[in-house]
Amino acid sequence: xxxxxxxxxxxxxxxxxxxxxxxxxxxxxxxxxxxxxxxxxxxxxxxxxxxxxxxxxxxxxxxxxxxxxxxxxxxxxxxxxxxxxxxxxxxxxxxxxxxxxxxxxxxxxxxxxxxxxxxxxxxxxxxxxxxxxxxxxxxxxxxxxxxxxxxxxxxxxxxxxxxxx
Amino acid sequence: xxxxxxxxxxxxxxxxxxxxxxxxxxxxxxxxxxxxxxxxxxxxxxxxxxxxxxxxxxxxxxxxxxxxxxxxxxxxxxxxxxxxxxxxxxxxxxxxxxxxxxxxxxxxxxxxxxxxxxxxxxxxxxxxxxxxxxxxxxxxxxxxxxxxxxxxxxxxxxxxxxxxxxxxxxxxxxxxxxxxxxxxxxxxxxxxxxxxxxxxxxxxxxxxxxxxxxxxxxxxxxxxxxxxxxxxxxxxxxxxxxxxxxxxxxxxxxxxxxxxxxxxxxxxxxxxxxxxxxxxxxxxxxxxxxxxxxxxxxxxxxxxxxxxxxxxxxxxxxxxxxxxxxxxxxxxxxxxxxxxxxxxxxxxxxxxxxxxxxxxxxxxxxxxxxxxxxxxxxxxxxxxxxxxxxxxxxxxxxxx
Numbered sequence: 001x002x003x004x005x006x007x008x009x010x011x012x013x014x015x016x017x018x019x020x021x022x023x024x025x026x027x028x029x030x031x032x033x034x035x036x037x038x039x040x041x042x043x044x045x046x047x048x049x050x051x052x053x054x055x056x057x058x059x060x061x062x063x064x065x066x067x068x069x070x071x072x073x074x075x076x077x078x079x080x081x082x083x084x085x086x087x088x089x090x091x092x093x094x095x096x097x098x099x100x101x102x103x104x105x106x107x108x109x110x111x112x113x114x115x116x117x118x119x120x121x122x123x124x125x126x127x128x129x130x131x132x133x134x135x136x137x138x139x140x141x142x143x144x145x146x147x148x149x150x151x152x153x154x155x156x157x158x159x160x161x162x163x164x165x
Numbered sequence: 166x167x168x169x170x171x172x173x174x175x176x177x178x179x180x181x182x183x184x185x186x187x188x189x190x191x192x193x194x195x196x197x198x199x200x201x202x203x204x205x206x207x208x209x210x211x212x213x214x215x216x217x218x219x220x221x222x223x224x225x226x227x228x229x230x231x232x233x234x235x236x237x238x239x240x241x242x243x244x245x246x247x248x249x250x251x252x253x254x255x256x257x258x259x260x261x262x263x264x265x266x267x268x269x270x271x272x273x274x275x276x277x278x279x280x281x282x283x284x285x286x287x288x289x290x291x292x293x294x295x296x297x298x299x300x301x302x303x304x305x306x307x308x309x310x311x312x313x314x315x316x317x318x319x320x321x322x323x324x325x326x327x328x329x330x331x332x333x334x335x336x337x338x339x340x341x342x343x344x345x346x347x348x349x350x351x352x353x354x355x356x357x358x359x360x361x362x363x364x365x366x367x368x369x370x371x372x373x374x375x376x377x378x379x380x381x382x383x384x385x386x387x388x389x390x391x392x393x394x395x396x397x398x399x400x401x402x403x404x405x406x407x408x409x410x411x412x413x414x415x416x417x418x419x420x421x422x423x424x425x426x427x428x429x430x431x432x433x434x435x436x437x438x439x440x441x442x443x444x445x446x447x448x449x450x451x452x453x454x455x456x457x458x459x460x461x462x463x464x465x466x467x468x469x470x471x472x473x474x475x476x477x478x479x480x481x482x483x484x485x486x487x488x489x490x491x492x493x494x495x496x497x498x499x500x501x502x503x504x505x506x507x508x509x510x511x512x513x514x515x516x517x518x519x520x521x522x523x524x525x526x527x528x529x530x531x532x533x534x535x536x537x538x539x540x541x542x543x544x545x546x547x548x549x550x551x552x553x554x555x556x557x558x559x560x561x562x563x564x565x
Contacts, residue, residue, distance in 0.1 A: 067493075094549060099552055
């Protein structure tokens with residue numbers, strides 16, 4: 001099934017709930033128990049010059065943009081800065097970054113941790129690739145305690161099943 | 166009793182200083198010591214603060230670095246005096262906003278964004294003393310009583326937010342919570358004047374330079390203006406910063422502060438060197454937090470004003486990161502220059518080589534870029550993105 005109004009298609013190995021609200025154009029969010037407990041977000045081809053998610057205010061609270069020059073190794077920084085600016089937090093760190101194939105292209109897989117205003121430490125994992133000048137990415141965020149380890153396998157299965165149609 | 170003697174001496178000095186002293190903030194009144202809440206409102210309010218402090222004590226957002234905590238506490242004690250500072254528990258929060266507050270049960274929160282913006286012990290003392298002034302006069306309670314209807318709004322929005330489907334709604338509830346509490350504790354001009362007078366009064370009787378208080382306000386307003394300018398806003402948004410949202414800034418405030426300061430204190434040490442030394446380890450970390458907020462104007466202003474006492478490798482590096490993050494072509498050329506300046510001052514700054522390499526690759530100089538990236542890996546072989554960078558070195562020409 002295709003996701004995020006894009007050419008990305010995944011084959012889920014179990015039932016997921018799709019949220020009716022999305023974080024921005026070309027994104028879609030899935031969850032098992034509610035998006036605060038496990039949140040899979042698909043970014044289906046962010047075009048150059050666009051932010052990853054919808055800005056609350058283009059002028060007053062701009063978010064960092066994906067540009068035509070953004071290198072794949074800079075994608076973790078882009079996500080970090082987006083989270084920090086959107087949530088106004090100072091606790092976000094990228095834990096590991098490694099080359100990994102995504103959607104059949106050379107891409108990056110990275111992990112991160114952060115704590116936002118609800119004071120609950122979260123872990124995240126993401127896979128991304130830049131294909132024909134657009135950014136494709138899947139992220140998984142869940143509380144560090146129990147929920148991350150519980151569903152990260154399902155997320156990895158989703159990433160593995162993702163193809164570009 | 167010795168303390169009271171010191172107070173009298175301070176008062177005498179103030180009296181002897183001559184006619185210009187009519188404006189100068191008087192020394193603070195004798196401290197009454199531990200206070201217990203009175204009446205149903207205050208007892209309820211304290212209970213809520215105690216509960217919130219319990220959560221705070223276990224929070225991931227608190228910086229537990231022993232040295233930094235001891236230092237901030239030491240500056241507070243230097244400012245308000247040792248007997249007053251016994252009433253305070255200081256928590257340093259890793260939050261990149263200019264903010265500090267103190268609740269009436271003696272919990273003081275100091276945000277890392279405040280520590281990044283202060284230039285000396287005297288400036289930090291000015292803000293902490295100001296907050297302590299609100300606390301000593303129990304302004305919070307007076308406001309709370311005056312505007313308690315706000316809390317009904319919180320109860321309703323909590324209920325509605327819990328019914329809403331998305332995390333973002335909850336986030337905006339957190340915003341409502343902040344803004345309602347913000348309005349609840351938006352100090353009136355009279356309260357502010359009183360806290361200004363007390364705050365500068367503490368500084369007047371301390372060893373620190375009281376004139377620093379007005380510098381804090383001038384710098385903060387200049388930063389907000391710089392941020393608004395780079396966003397192309399016609400009017401500076403003073404309510405965009407938590408601290409100025411609850412402490413209304415006014416143009417004449419800096420002047421008032423300057424007048425309240427004891428002129429005899431002008432020659433005193435403001436502890437700028439000690440402050441820089443204590444922050445040396447944390448400054449690059451707090452700067453990085455600030456840059457990644459994507460507020461270009463404010464970050465650039467901050468870096469420039471920190472550099473007023475001399476450019477250092479971490480400052481050049483931070484500026485490089487700021488420009489590379491914005492990432493327009495002209496920014497990348499500038500970023501490469503800034504990274505090079507950082508490397509000139511400190512060749513072992515691994516991340517500067519990384520930033521330089523990436524900026525050069527993006528501006529069409531892949532060979533030089535790869536050389537810089539090699540240097541980065543040499544200096545930091547265990548870097549978390551080493552495998553990614555290594556891959557960029559094996560390619561002939563680097564493409565996206």
